[in-house]
Structures are given as C-alpha cells and as structure tokens.
Amino acid sequence: MHAFANPARFLRIARPLTPVLLLAGLGIIAASLVYGLAFAPAEQLQGETVRILFLHVPTAWLGMAGWSAIAISSLMELVWRHPLAALAARASALPGAVFTFLCLVTGSIWGRPAWGTWWVWDGRLTSMLVLLFLYFGYMALAGAVDREGGSSRIPAIFGLIGAINIPIIHYSVIWWNSLHQPPSITTGGSAMAGPFLWGLLAATLGFTLLFSGVVLARMRALLADIQTEARLRxxxxxx
Amino acid sequence: MTARLKPKHQRLVLVIVALVAIIGAGVLAAWGLRNQASFYLLPNELVADPPAAGQAVRLGGMVEAGSLRTDADGITVHFIVGDGEAKVPVTYSGILPDLFQEGSGVTADGSMGADGVFHADGLLAKHDEKYVPRELKDMTEAQKHQVVAEATE
Incomplete structure (x- = not known):
C-alpha cells in the first residue's frame, strides 16, 4: 500500500481508472435496472414491489461499505500514517451518506405496501438511521478539523469507533426479533430464486464500481485542493 | 532491559487495545438490549410471561394455516399466531395489510384481553427472506420440475 504514498504514483493509476470505473458502473447499473424494472418476474407475495430490491440492496451494501472504507482508512492513518488514508476516508463519507439515505428512502417506499407502514423502530431500521447520523457527524468533524485546524487523527478515531455500528446493522435481524427480514444471501446459499439473485448481484456490482469511481474522483479533487493551496502559500x- | 517497540507497532497495539475495549462495550450493550431491542414478543414469550390484561404489547409470529376466519361484518378477523411452540388467538378489526395471509409472518399491536384473546389494534405483515417468482408459485410440483429440467437441458 505504501507504494501509493507518493501522490504522483497514485494519480498515474487513479487518473485513467476513474472514467473506466464510472462508465463500467453506469453501464452495468443501467442494464440491471432495466432488467429489474421490466424483465424480472413479479414475486409471489410482494408482486411488483419486489423490483425496488434492485435499488435497495445495493444502496444498503454501499452505505455499510462506505463506513467500512472510512474505518479501514482511519486505521491506516492512525497506525501506518499513510499520507493518502485521510483523503480516502474523507472521499468515502459523502457517497456513503448518500447511499445510506437512498437505502432508507427505498426501504420506506417498499415498507408501505409490503408491511403496511413507512417506518418502524425495529433494530435494522434504527441502526441504519444511526449510520446516517454517524456520516453526518463524521463529515461535520472532518470538515471542522480541515477548516479550523486541528489534528486529522480526531475524525480518524471517530471513524474507527463508529465502525462498531456495522456488525450491529448486520446482526440486528438475527439478534433481535425485527420486522425487517433476515439476510436472504448468506455464505450457506441463497433463499432468493435465480431471476432475482443474478439481477441483484449485477446491480450490486454496478453500484460498487460507480462508488469506487466517485471515491477516486473525490480523492483526486481533494489532492488538487491541497496542491493548489500549497502553491498559493x-x-x-x-x- | 525492556525490548522497545517501534513507534508503528506501538500505535498498532494501542489501536488494537482500544478496538477490543470498544467492541467489548458494544457487545455488552447489545447483550443488555437483547430483550428491550426486540420489535415484538413471540407467542411462547407471551405465554411464559403473560402481560397484565390491557397492557400494550406487540406480538409477532406466523399466522397458523387454516386459522383465519372473518366475521359477518366483513372487517373483524380472528386468527391464531404461533411460533411452533405456543399459540395465541388474535382478533382484529380493520384493513389488513396486502401481504397478510395464512402461513406468513405478522406483527400485532394490542393487548391481552381477560378472555385470553389478544386484541390487536394494528397489524403489520412481515416478509421472510425467501423470494419466489409468481409464475413458479402457480405451477404444480410436476410442472416446476419440468421447467427446471427444460432449463438445464
């Protein structure tokens, strides 16, 4: 990883990789959403509302992956003092928050016809809402440190502590009785029929590529900011 | 003579100790919440520790197959919620959620009546983790096998 400590070397790879990730991601997303909306079968109980799954699950996965990226970057920053780690953590925060928000919105839209309610305070929904607030806290803290000055390690510590919420989100439907269903796809197999499963995996791949492209683009923008400021000084x- | 750690390793040990402490605190908190954080009580929990009549609780479980019947007024329904161990009779007046049906999950807000029947004033349908296409559901077992066989040929 320390090969990328040199920003010039990082940029040599990130610059061509960004458009590749963005375009591949958008292409796969478009294909899988068209499949999900028009070609996937209706589900036996949910009927047509099952189609929101192709948006809801990838956004949930990326909401959690975004914070995992913040936590891993924070660890790299605190222990190995990797010079790009702080940038990677800051670059992941906003996309992660956007996907968490989309996850909550799409889940709510699905919940109204499926469960009969927009929102309940069960373990899964509540812990996901806490994740959104953690993102807000992280962005406010990192922004304040960058603007007002102060140790960049403060948001890194916050990023590590907040990671405790990620396993809580995952196990909330297993530890506690919840209205939200338990995971359909586990290491043991899938309780989801093939036509849903493959479209879902494709959509998840597409959104993940898009997310990676956005994070790389944001890291480059942050690097450019730092360089401009140094030059002006x-x-x-x-x- | 004490062996001195490199600063990098010192920081790593420090972070690991801090993480273990945080995870320990998180696990303790989750353990403390194990009952309070549940969204509903299962029938066997309700039967083992019955709430006072009129006390608001939320019951959750499976609608027993064959137990659902509707009164002459058309909006009052009676059904049995079970979890494989205990069964609780439930009565409810109102609009049923779309996914409400026998053999499927349900949560009911309400209270136990003196008559031993759970009086619900709100129902939510619970979807399970299984996702099955509608076309397959309407087929017989033999037809399903035929479709699968055709697809794999």
Missing amino acids: RKALEA
Whole structure:
C-alpha cells in the first residue's frame, strides 16, 4: 500500500481508472435496472414491489461499505500514517451518506405496501438511521478539523469507533426479533430464486464500481485542493 | 532491559487495545438490549410471561394455516399466531395489510384481553427472506420440475 504514498504514483493509476470505473458502473447499473424494472418476474407475495430490491440492496451494501472504507482508512492513518488514508476516508463519507439515505428512502417506499407502514423502530431500521447520523457527524468533524485546524487523527478515531455500528446493522435481524427480514444471501446459499439473485448481484456490482469511481474522483479533487493551496502559500511567501 | 517497540507497532497495539475495549462495550450493550431491542414478543414469550390484561404489547409470529376466519361484518378477523411452540388467538378489526395471509409472518399491536384473546389494534405483515417468482408459485410440483429440467437441458 505504501507504494501509493507518493501522490504522483497514485494519480498515474487513479487518473485513467476513474472514467473506466464510472462508465463500467453506469453501464452495468443501467442494464440491471432495466432488467429489474421490466424483465424480472413479479414475486409471489410482494408482486411488483419486489423490483425496488434492485435499488435497495445495493444502496444498503454501499452505505455499510462506505463506513467500512472510512474505518479501514482511519486505521491506516492512525497506525501506518499513510499520507493518502485521510483523503480516502474523507472521499468515502459523502457517497456513503448518500447511499445510506437512498437505502432508507427505498426501504420506506417498499415498507408501505409490503408491511403496511413507512417506518418502524425495529433494530435494522434504527441502526441504519444511526449510520446516517454517524456520516453526518463524521463529515461535520472532518470538515471542522480541515477548516479550523486541528489534528486529522480526531475524525480518524471517530471513524474507527463508529465502525462498531456495522456488525450491529448486520446482526440486528438475527439478534433481535425485527420486522425487517433476515439476510436472504448468506455464505450457506441463497433463499432468493435465480431471476432475482443474478439481477441483484449485477446491480450490486454496478453500484460498487460507480462508488469506487466517485471515491477516486473525490480523492483526486481533494489532492488538487491541497496542491493548489500549497502553491498559493508558496507564492504568497515569495511575493 | 525492556525490548522497545517501534513507534508503528506501538500505535498498532494501542489501536488494537482500544478496538477490543470498544467492541467489548458494544457487545455488552447489545447483550443488555437483547430483550428491550426486540420489535415484538413471540407467542411462547407471551405465554411464559403473560402481560397484565390491557397492557400494550406487540406480538409477532406466523399466522397458523387454516386459522383465519372473518366475521359477518366483513372487517373483524380472528386468527391464531404461533411460533411452533405456543399459540395465541388474535382478533382484529380493520384493513389488513396486502401481504397478510395464512402461513406468513405478522406483527400485532394490542393487548391481552381477560378472555385470553389478544386484541390487536394494528397489524403489520412481515416478509421472510425467501423470494419466489409468481409464475413458479402457480405451477404444480410436476410442472416446476419440468421447467427446471427444460432449463438445464
């Protein structure tokens, strides 16, 4: 990983990789959503509302993956002092928050016809809402540290502590009786019929590629910001 | 003479100790919440520790197959919620959720009556983790096998 400590070397790979990830992601998303909306079969109980699954599950996965990225980057920053780790964590926060929000919205839209309610305070829904608030807290904290000055390790510590919520979200439907269904896809197999499963995996892959492309683009923007600022400061000193 | 750790390893040990402490605290909190954080009581929990008549509780379980019947008024339904161990009779007046049906999951807000019947004033349908296409459901077992055989030929 320390090969990428040099920003120039990181950029040499990130610059061509960003459009590849974004375009491949968008293409796969478009194909899998068209399949999900038009070609996937109706579910025996849910009927047509099952189609929101192709949006809901990838956004839920990326909401949790986003915080996992923050936590791993924070660990790299705290222990190995990797110079790009702080950027990676900051770049993951906003996309992660957007996907968490989309997960809550699509879940709510599904819940109204399927369960009969927009929202309940069960373990899964509540822990997912807590994740959204953790994102808000992280962005506010990282923004304040970057703007007002202060140790960049403070948001990193927050990112690590917040990671405790990720296993809680996952196990909430197993530990506690919840209205939300338990996981359909486990290491033991899938309780989901093939026509749903394959479309879902494709949509998840597409959104993950898009997410990676967005994070890379945001890291490059943050790097460019830092370089501009350093250049301006140098100019000001020379003048 | 103490062996001195490299600063990098010192930080790693520190972070690991901190993480173990945080995870320990999280597990303790989850353990403490194991009853309070549940969204509903199962029939066997309700039967083992019956709430006072009129006390608001939420019951959840499976609608027993063959137990659902509708009164002459058309909106009052009676059914039995079971979890494989205990059964609780439930009565409810109102609009049923779309996914409500026998053999499927349900949660009911309400209270136990003095008559031993659970009086619900709100029902939510619970979907399980199984996703089955509608076309397959209407087929007989033999037809399903035929479809699968055709697809794999």
